Amino acid sequence: MQSPSVVDFLYTPSHPLNTKNLNKRVILDMIRFSTNGVSRADLARQMDLTRAAITTIVNDLIEADLVRETETDLDTASSGGRRPIHLEINPQHSKILGVDMAVTHLSLLLADFSAHVISDVELPFDIKNNPQECLQEVDRQARRLLERAGLTFQDIIAAAVAVPGPVVNSFGGVSAPPIMPGWDGIPIRDILSAQWNIPVVIGNDADFGALGEWAYGAGRGEQNLAYIKVGSGIGAGLLLDGHIYVGSTGCAGEIGHTTIQENGPVCSCGSQGCLEALAGGNAIAQRAKEAVRAGKRTLLSNISPSAGITARDVAEAARLGDLVAQQIITSAGSYLGIAIASLVNVFNPSLVVVGGGVAQVGDLLLNPVRQTVHERSLRPAAQALRISTAVLGRRSTGIGSVVQAINLALDQLTER
Numbered sequence: 001m002q003s004p005s006v007v008d009f010l011y012t013p014s015h016p017l018n019t020k021n022l023n024k025r026v027i028l029d030m031i032r033f034s035t036n037g038v039s040r041a042d043l044a045r046q047m048d049l050t051r052a053a054i055t056t057i058v059n060d061l062i063e064a065d066l067v068r069e070t071e072t073d074l075d076t077a078s079s080g081g082r083r084p085i086h087l088e089i090n091p092q093h094s095k096i097l098g099v100d101m102a103v104t105h106l107s108l109l110l111a112d113f114s115a116h117v118i119s120d121v122e123l124p125f126d127i128k129n130n131p132q133e134c135l136q137e138v139d140r141q142a143r144r145l146l147e148r149a150g151l152t153f154q155d156i157i158a159a160a161v162a163v164p165g166p167v168v169n170s171f172g173g174v175s176a177p178p179i180m181p182g183w184d185g186i187p188i189r190d191i192l193s194a195q196w197n198i199p200v201v202i203g204n205d206a207d208f209g210a211l212g213e214w215a216y217g218a219g220r221g222e223q224n225l226a227y228i229k230v231g232s233g234i235g236a237g238l239l240l241d242g243h244i245y246v247g248s249t250g251c252a253g254e255i256g257h258t259t260i261q262e263n264g265p266v267c268s269c270g271s272q273g274c275l276e277a278l279a280g281g282n283a284i285a286q287r288a289k290e291a292v293r294a295g296k297r298t299l300l301s302n303i304s305p306s307a308g309i310t311a312r313d314v315a316e317a318a319r320l321g322d323l324v325a326q327q328i329i330t331s332a333g334s335y336l337g338i339a340i341a342s343l344v345n346v347f348n349p350s351l352v353v354v355g356g357g358v359a360q361v362g363d364l365l366l367n368p369v370r371q372t373v374h375e376r377s378l379r380p381a382a383q384a385l386r387i388s389t390a391v392l393g394r395r396s397t398g399i400g401s402v403v404q405a406i407n408l409a410l411d412q413l414t415e416r
Ligand SMILES: [Zn+2]
Pocket: 256, 257, 258, 267, 268, 269, 270, 271, 274, 276, 277
């Protein structure tokens, strides 16, 4: 039987699971990610196991406080007045911390065990600062978030941290991402795990975005999707045949560094004409500054030079109808479309989700993306494709972190 989950993508159990534990793990995922609830009969049917086998495993899970029964309001007439008993993850089992460490902001989410966010916070952040200082800030803000909820790290079973670069799992850090100077070789996972005394997993921000949108957003039920994170950097998370694909050294999906213009602007990676140098948040802000300097009529000229124009300002001005800002966003959308068309021709996904800060402007960015992808990708690939904004908005990566931290906790709980 093929596992319906993406649990194996960043974490390998320390020893092979026996069949019963593997079935437990699969059942837990079927319960977690079902949209309309799942009964013991559904599980027996979908897993091709006997009711007795399912009952034994489910009883174990209920005894371990991982799963609980719930009565549904659905279908009471056809079942003769008896409400079908569905199974759900016990949200009170334990708490989860998800962290999205982005280039210019830091988001922390405190969630229950069914991935519902209890409270969250987003703050300005500069990943180009000294890594030790950045990790101290993450630690400080995490403790503050827990304290506000009356909790400590003893209440947290696992945490996941998203970073904007290729992740090397052997040491739990990043490998030379151009946008994170100074972070090469820093064991982020082990530093935080030691400070918090809990298991921590780290992952790429676009991969976690894909996971979040697949689990609870625009990509539910999809087997082949790409999540494109458009922020200061641009990255893609690839879910292929139901599994997150990270490549041989974690660099899969670094779409921001594909060449769009042979002799285009210099990119943070040292190359020229990369997608990121044309359509990333910094490039968008740069184009806006040039327009103001050239004396164009735009709302952006009201922003004081000391505050500095950001991509978010450009998106906001575009939403308010500012033509100069709209033109900058449209041109970024066309560049994105060129790169996404190539990705569509290579991977043939059924869904591309565009997320990240810049994507919050919606169709102003998405329409030129759709048009360019339509023009430049093969017809059978384009016909099978939907391009949508992230349902989870700015939180795709943060929710994906929560999902992956729960994956880690469940892997460890079912290994015992
Ligand atoms: Zn580049």
